Amino acid sequence: MARIAAARPGPFAPQPTKVPQAAPEVDIEAYLDIPIRDLTAEHDTGRAAQDRGLFLARQDRWTELAREIAAADAARSASPGGVPLAEALAYGARCDVVHAVEHALAEGAGGTDAALLSGIMALEAVRQEHRHDPYVNLVVAQAHTDIGWAWRGTGAATTLPALNRQRCAAHFDRAARLLAPFDATALDSPAIAAAQCALLAREPGAAPDLADRYGDLIDLDPKNFRAMRALGAHLLPRVGGSHAALELEARRTAARTQAIWGAGAYAWVSFDAIAQDPAACDRVDVDFFIDGLRDIVAARPDQEMINLLAAYCAITLRRNGADAGADSPRARITACAGWLIRDHLTELHPLIWAHAAQGFDNNARVTSTQGFAARGRADGLRAIAEQFRDDLDRGLRITFTPDGPVTGGVTGGV
Structure with missing residues (x-):
């Protein structure tokens, strides 16, 4: 990593309200000298795992792929940024199929377009050959989940065309059926637990079950702070939770993971929630949150x-x-x-x-x-x-x- 003086930044969007005005760019160039890592260990580690999953899937080496995902899952291997390597491998294995669907939808493909079905049907055929393997089922289920979100899009649910709603629901339902036979706790599998939590999070009114399922996931892999962040975001009122549930689960998670994170889990569960919801920010225990930040720094x-x-x-x-x-x-x-x-x-x-x-x-x-x-x-x-x-x-x-x-x-x- 070379040390460089700060380069003159290019054009960027105007900053939101309340961002302090700093020195002009020329002052930063002249007076601030900091090493800059455009590509980090996070990128290298995550990309290597994703590329490995992609390679094994393209070579139809599914037994080997499942074995490597299982090993990464069992070891709780993660990138420096906290991405579980089992997830990176699984994403690489399904990304060809998911990207093809995303591209086809972006190009205006209709419901009968072959590009929307050929890839996932190929994965389903692979799954038939490995129907009892939890990790092959995981890859196919996650592909269905990703495709469901592609059909869902980012617009308001009230404006979603009927076809999109139907296809979204069908893919989510198929993902749930694929994962249902596998007990994540019995398998000691955070990867399967995370996939099941992601599906449950889409269901209105599922907050009580969701908190329990996320609790199981966090117990399986308490170092995975991304699961804690997801739990908090999924407990907001706009997705069927409540501010009271958010606060309760933040405190419960902090108590359960104190040996690893100190007060850090309170900050992790609150992290995205208070950034997205001003009312949640108003209710947060600021002293507890700041203690959590300090404990996170001590741990990591x-x-x-x-x-x-x-x-x-x-x-x-x-x-x-x-x-x-x-x-x-x-x-x-x-x-x-x-x-x-x-x-x-x-x-x-x-x-x-x-x-x-x-x-x-x-x-x-x-x-x-x-x-x-x-x-x-x-x-x-x-x-x-x-x-x-x-x-x-x-x-x-x-x-x-x-x-x-x-x-x-x-x-x-x-």
């Missing part, structure tokens, strides 16, 4: 995690603008960007900051990876510069080292 001080938490505080929580009830909790949590950046950040991961600006929305369309990363780099540099505003105003140069930021001598006023 790597730069992937520090960038994630800093970007969340500096960017994600501010993107939805002001809200009378949530202003005070939001302000206290966003202020944590200061100690995260000053005390723990040693390098910038632009893609994490870019995702933070999208609210970590996996459905967000990225038309240019290069432009996406450039916007993340620009957002990250501005957030860092804001924390050193006084030093920059005095013309001091800030250099980030493995031991933290170092303030250099005066090089001229800004």
Whole structure:
């Protein structure tokens, strides 16, 4: 990784309300020096697992693929960013089929178009040959789930055409039937538990069962903070949960995982929920949440995690603008960007900051990876510069080292 001075960022969208004004780009270039990782260990590890799954599926080596997914699942192997490698392998194995359907729908394919059925029928044929293997069933079930979401789209449910609703429901139902014979706890399989939780989360009024099922998943893999984040988002009122259930499950999860995360699980369960719902932000126990952030850093001080938490505080929580009830909790949590950046950040991961600006929305369309990363780099540099505003105003140069930021001598006023 080469150390580079911050490059001049390209054009980017105007910032949401309440994002502090930082030094102009030219000041950042001249006075802020930080290592920038455009591609990280997260990308390398996740991509390698996904490519492996894709390769084995294309070679029809399904027994070998199932064995590797099972091994990754049993070992709880994960990328530095927390993505289970069993999921990455399974995604690689189904991505050809899912992408073909997504492309066909984007091109306006009708309900009888062969491109919508040929791929999934091929997977179903593979499943017939391995009908008792839980991990082959997992891949096919997840393909149905992904295709169901492709039919569902991102628009309002009330405007969804009847055909889309029918196809969406049919794929989800098929996924549920494929997974039903497999007991995730008995199999000691977080991957199967996660797939079952994802299906349950689409059902209105399923919050009580969902909390219990997510509890089983978290017990199977308590280091998987992504499951905790998903639990919180799926307990919001807009998807059939309640603020009371969200708070209860955040506290229950923190108690169950205290040995690993300290208070961190309270922050993880609340993480996406309070960013999406101002009322949830208004109700959050801010002191508990901030204690959770500190415990997460103690448990996982790597730069992937520090960038994630800093970007969340500096960017994600501010993107939805002001809200009378949530202003005070939001302000206290966003202020944590200061100690995260000053005390723990040693390098910038632009893609994490870019995702933070999208609210970590996996459905967000990225038309240019290069432009996406450039916007993340620009957002990250501005957030860092804001924390050193006084030093920059005095013309001091800030250099980030493995031991933290170092303030250099005066090089001229800004």
